[in-house]
Amino acid sequence: QVQLVESGGGLVQPGGSLRLSCAASGSVFSINAMGWYRQAPGKQRELVAAITSGSSTNYADSVKGRFTISRDNAKNTVSLQMNSLKPEDTAVYYCNAKGAHYAPTTGWLQGDYWGQGTQVTVSS
Numbered sequence: 001q002v003q004l005v006e007s008g009g010g011l012v013q014p015g016g017s018l019r020l021s022c023a024a025s026g027s028v029f030s031i032n033a034m035g036w037y038r039q040a041p042g043k044q045r046e047l048v049a050a051i052t053s054g055s056s057t058n059y060a061d062s063v064k065g066r067f068t069i070s071r072d073n074a075k076n077t078v079s080l081q082m083n084s085l086k087p088e089d090t091a092v093y094y095c096n097a098k099g100a101h102y103a104p105t106t107g108w109l110q111g112d113y114w115g116q117g118t119q120v121t122v123s124s
Contacts, residue, residue, distance in 0.1 A: 002026040002113040004095045009118030016122070017083045022095030022115055024076040028102035034071055034078040038091035038120075045094070049080060062088075085122045092117040 008020040024031055035050030035058075049069035050058045057069055066085075071078040078095065095115035100108045 002029045002031070002097060002099065002101050002111060004097055004113055004115035006093070006095045006115040006118040009093060009120045011121045011123065012085055013124050014085060014087060014122055016085050017081070018085065018120060019082070020080040020093055020095075020118060020120075022078045022097075024097050024113070026101055029099060030101075031073075031076055031097050031099040033098045035096045036069065036078070036080045037094045037096055038089075039094070039117075040088075040091040043091075048093070050096075051078065082120070085120075087122045089120060090122050091120060093120050094118075 003025050004022055006020060006022045008018060010018060012018050033050055033052050036048040037045050038048050039045040048060050048063055049067055051069045051071050053073055059067060066083050068081040094117045097113045100110050102108050
């Protein structure tokens, strides 16, 4: 299996900044794309930003120009720098990784892995 651990959420005023980080760990695994999703109360989970192993990026229209996703392939980490935060950015943010892990009994298995979520609240 692959475990994702997030950090960096919190409370920030409108216009402020936060940086989220996520680290992947496991015994034997390979990660392709990594990304961040968010879910606000009463709404569906939505993609915020994603990045491939080749560093191609994709952003939701609502965060373009304000958020920047980056990753360190050697460390299996992904970060999300969030600037000019707005109240509508308030949500639980989830780290996601797409890849595969190896188990002796099953060999390589494709997986879609999720972190536990971290709360981001933008409020004055």
